[in-house]
Amino acid sequence: MRERILVLLLLVFNYVAKGETADEDLVTLKSLMDTLKKTPPNWEGSDPCDVWDGIKCENSRVTSITLSSMGLEGELSGDIGSLSELETLDLSYNKDLTGPLPRAIGELRKLSTLILVGCSFNGPIPDEIGFLQELRFISLNSNSFTGRIPHSIGNLSNLYWLDLADNELQGPIPISSGSVPGLDKLHHAKHFHLGKNNLSGNIPPQLFSSEMALIHLLLESNNLIGKIPSTLGLAKNLEVLRLDGNSLSGPVPSNINNLTNVQELYLSNNKLSGTLPSLSDMSALNYLDLSNNTFEPLDFPSWILTLTSLTTLNMENTQLQGEIPDSLFSLVSLQTVVLKDNKINGTLNVGSTYSKHLQLVDLENNAIDNFEQKHDHLSVKIMLKGNPVCYETVEGIATPYCSDNQANQLSYRTPWNNCQPSTCSLGQVASPNCECAYPYTGTLTFRAPSFSDLGNKSYFQQLEKGLMQSFESHHLPVDSVLLSHPTEDPDHYLELSLQVFPAGQDRFNRTGVYTIGFLLSNQTFKPPKVFGPFYFDADKYEHFGNSGTMESSKSVNIGIIAGAAVGGCVLVVLLVVAGVYAFCQKKRAERAIGQSNPFRRWDTAESKGDMPQLKEARRFSFDELKRYTRNFSQANDIGSGGYGKVYKGTLPNGQLLAIKRAQRESKQGRLEFKAEIELLSRVHHKNLVTLIGFCFEHDEQMLVYEFVPNGTLKDTLTGKSGIRLDWVRRLKVALGAAQGLTYLHELADPPIIHRDIKSNNVLLDECLNAKVGDFGLSKSIVDPEKDHVTTQVKGTMGYLDPEYYMSQQLTEKSDVYSFGVLMLEIISARRPIERGKYIVKEVRNAMDKTKVLCGLHEIIDPSIGLGASSSIGLVGLDKFVDLAMKCVSDSGVERPKMSEVVRELENILHHSLAAGGSNDESGSMISSSYEEVSRGSSSCHPYSSESFDLKAALSYPKVEPK
Missing domain, CATH: 3.30.200.20 (Phosphorylase Kinase; domain 1)
Structure with a gap:
């Protein structure tokens, strides 16, 4: 009996040790539920780590979310960024999942796998994706993403797979420049799948180097122009190269012949010209497509006869001329030859030893005047329409190879497995094992297959075998797979219908579906090499079974159920006892530490004794x-x-x-x-x-x-907000921020030091008045005998007072220093530290009062003269810069007080207005950009004659001490 109790106690402690999901992750998942529709029905309760479909955890933290093919709807909440331990996120094949990819994705610093294939995400790919240093796998293909490929992806040094294909991405391929990263930095990446977008510009030569591990470069169906860079020959690991469907021009670089590992080469449908170089060293070539280019006229290249692995040769409309050598058709692997719309002449002789795999020879619209058929039953489809050999008929009947009627392409379907299929109910399908079920279905798309014979059963049987082996090795409840309807689309992709059938019952549960989906979306399944790179697009699955295993309940032993019930009851009793004990201990602990934790009862509405003493909050x-x-x-x-x-x-x-x-x-x-x-x-x-x-x-x-509607001063100075500030408006913004700081320093009791003055913490309201915000680092001077606070150094580099940094003594003059840097930022629109240059030092070195604009032509923001004040000039600029430089004096003693700064700024503003601000003949002193913000509100007029008297400006009730 004692042993049984010990076992039960161990079970209890194991349960308690496992614990529930961390609170912050639970809150985040529930927030995701609020923005997503049709989440799995078992997403309920307080422990996602235990039972929620698609959620995996370690140490009570969520590490994986895999919800492919779950029928999710809605948008992905920015709260996803709170899952700080998340390593895998797969939401593929949820076609009603839309909206932008939240910028908060950049907060998932441990994320290694991001898969959103086949959804409906839109908008730009956020730059913040470049923060995810652990990312190895990105698949965002088959969505509606717009904008440019972020340069920041170049920061992902561990990236192995990058698939952004089949979106609406624009702009050039990003490469590094100075401190800005680019795709050329991804030396460990093996896959660049960027086809079917709207990328433009040249293929940058810097993209390629001998250090790259790249094996797949897919840039097909974009808007790329210019020459194929010769540096491409440095990427000697390449196996698949697709540059077709662009507007590339010029000659094919001769050193492309260095790519001896390339098996599929697509250069078709461009504007390539010049002499076609020899590709004789590319002995691994299986698929060669050079069609629809404007090469110089050339006889049939003899080097093609050396490509012994070639299965497909497509040189339609490439200015080929002369006769085709008979030996071409003897290449042992050859399946398809398409040379239509050229100037090939003479006699066509397929020969007596043509490849047993040869299926098609298309030579339409050439100048062939004779066809020697040495076999009575030639199995190869010959197409010669539009050649002289077809101009004559025998007894008025056209020969088969001159006919418009072409035989249907051989197709494939997985055969029955030695059984007779039965009639299935509505919606069900018979599996190859003749079992009726609801299969998980979709389309396998192969982007560069090495073969063109779609009737070759051996290829598809290899694929079936590989799929089943992959499912079995991952212990998935799969009975069989069915492949059918192989077709080649206009982009020369091979599309193949896939049906996956459940084992043991007639439908999959959610676990089975999202696990199969993940195996196909994250490329865990590796198809036979002849199929090349692929992606899967799943259909919506609407026949989910119960959660749990797929095994039949009929095999469950009744005795086991009874035993489990008894054990469960005992376990519940023990849990109740443990819970009561824990509750009592918690109450005892709360009583012991109650006095030391003044916020312990904030979550109760009744208790207000420990609440902070707030006024008007x-x-x-x-x-x-x-x-x-x-x-x-x-x-x-x-x-x-x-x-x-x-x-x-x-x-x-x-x-x-x-x-x-x-x-x-x-x-x-x-x-x-x-x-x-x-x-x-x-x-x-x-x-x-x-x-x-x-x-x-x-x-x-x-x-x-x-809410302050016009955002931060930084956004305005950098042009992000779309608002332009002229000289007078910048003076008013500086004055407003200075007035706010003066209030903190001189009228608050006790005085407050902000400690983080910067353009990001100055906001602009609907009238473009400045408001200082973000008091998270602020400190009060509570000791009236001291003028400083000794504290750990905090703030923002570039704005930080060097005296405070050295002494750790924070004073009001520390805010003055930061404000001086802000003044220089206001006139320059530059960050304090930019490209290694410090704005204070730059102004100090360049300043020359004997010159116009104090010699600061190259530092002053050019847009400062736009708008209404362009006729006024920068009146008072010299005094403004003088004041800023006093504020950034190395010694705090030499810096003015903020009230002195306010008075000086008032004088500068008054003089600037008097110089022409109130006498404009048109009476319109509002710049177009300002007019859009204020919408004609007279109270927001930027040059109103309101008083700037300091006493009036600061006539607010003095703060009472706490």
Whole structure:
């Protein structure tokens, strides 16, 4: 009895040790459920790691999501980025999965496999994909992605497979330049599948090098122009090369002959010219297609006769002339010869020793005047229509090889396995083993097969065998596979219908379907080499069976069921006992540490004693913010930073919110979070972003601010927002930010040091007024005897006060230094550190007051003179730069106070307006870009005569000390 109890206790402890899914992953998965429709029905309960279809975990963290062919609908939420341990994401063959790929994909730093084949994703591929340093496999083919291929993919040094084919991608193939990466950096990648897009420009020579491991280069059906670069000959590992269906011109480089491993070479349907070089060293060639180019007239190339592995020769419309040597048809592997629309003449003689695999010889529209048929029953289809040999008839009847009627292409279907198929019910199909079932179906597409004989059973039997071996090796419940209807599409892809039948019952469960889908989508299955690179496109599966194994329930032993029931009851009792014990221990621990954790009861609505003391700030529930942001949807994602993401929300009364949601790794401690929101709730100024409220539930930390519609100053200076700031408007923005900082330094009690002044933290409202935001690093000077705070150095490189960096003593003058850098950024639109150059040093070295614009022609942003102030000139620029350089003095003592900065900026602005801002004859001082923002609102006029008196500007109630 004791042994049995020990066994049961071990089971209990094993269950407890396994634990439930980590809270943050559970929250994320439930958020995904809110934005996706038709998720698997067993996605319920609190432990996805235990039972949820398609979810795999390690140490209670989600590491794999494989949901191919699940019929998912909707958009992929940006919350996917919170699954920080995720390594595999496969959502293939969900054709109703649409919308953009969220930028948050870049937060999945452990992701190694990303597969979204055959969905309906659209929009650009986000640059953030370049952050995923562990990525080895990317398949985004057969979607509707637009825009350019991100340069950042070149950062993925571990990448092995890149498939972006069959989308709507545009622009050039990205290559590296300076610090900007490109595909040429992917030395370990073996597969570039980029066909069927709208790529343009030249094939860059820098793309190829002897260091590359590339074996598949597929660029077919794009808009590429220019010459084939000779550097292509350096990629000596290439096995498949498709450049067909573009507008490439010029000669084929002779060193393409160096690619001795190439088996399939497609150069057709371009504008290639010149002399066709010898390819005699490419002895591995199986499939050669040079059709529809404008090569110089040439006799049949003798080097072709050396290609002993050749199965398919296609040189339609290539200016071929002269006679075809009889020995061509003796190449042992030859299956198809297409030489139509040329100038071939003389006698056609297939010969007495033609290849036993030869199926087709198409020589239509040439100048052949004789055909010698040495076999009475020639099995080869000969097509000579449009040649002189067909101009004469025998007794008025055209010979077969001159006829329009062509025999149907031989096809293939998996044969019955020595059985007689029975009649199946509606929707079911008979398997090769004559069992009726609902198969998992789709189309296998081979992008460069090495053969053209679609009636050759041996190829397809090899494929069937390979599929079954792969399914069996992965212990999948597959009874058999059926291949049928092989066809060649206009792009010379081989398409083949595939049906996979379940074993043991008439349908697959979800586990069976998504596992088969994953095996085909991630290229685990390797087809016989003659089929070349492939992809699979699954049909929708609508006949799911029960979850679990596919075995028949009839074999279950009743005794086992009874024993399991008894054991289960005992287990439940033990779990209840363990639960009660754990609950009591938890309560005891809470009583012991209650005083040391002032936020322990924040999640209860009744308790307000431990709540922070807030003024005019509201506590929001998680469910409220979830509703206001439409489940934190990607559409409402308006930005991100080191703290987390920012979402746009809308209150029921229509008021807009900006909700900053902390990601797991950036969350503060509870005391720090409390201190920050108490600080923010006590400051109120027109040039500071207003805190409306907060949320602290479900282990979430969220701050709710007023929504500032025109984004960050950085976005405006870089042109991202589409708003242009002239000189006067830039002065007003600088003044507004300075007024906000002055309030923090001189009117807040205790004084507040922002510690992270930068263009990203200055926002522009609907009237382009500046508002300082993001107080996550702010510090209060609580000791009235000190003018500094000794603290760990934090901030942003380029804006950071060097004195604070050296001493770790934070003062108000640290904000002044950062503001000086911001002033230089305002006039230059440059980042503080750009290409290794520091803006402070650049201005200091270039500044010369004896010259126009202080000698800063090459530094000043050219767009600063656009719009209304173009007739005014940059009045006060010299004083503005002087003031900025005082702010960035090495010593804090030499820097002005922010109130002094405000007064100087007021004077500069007044002089600039007086120089012409109020006397414009047209009376219209609003630039077109500003007019679009303000929509004619008189209160937003950028050159109104409102007072800039400091006292008036700062006439807000003084903050009471806490």
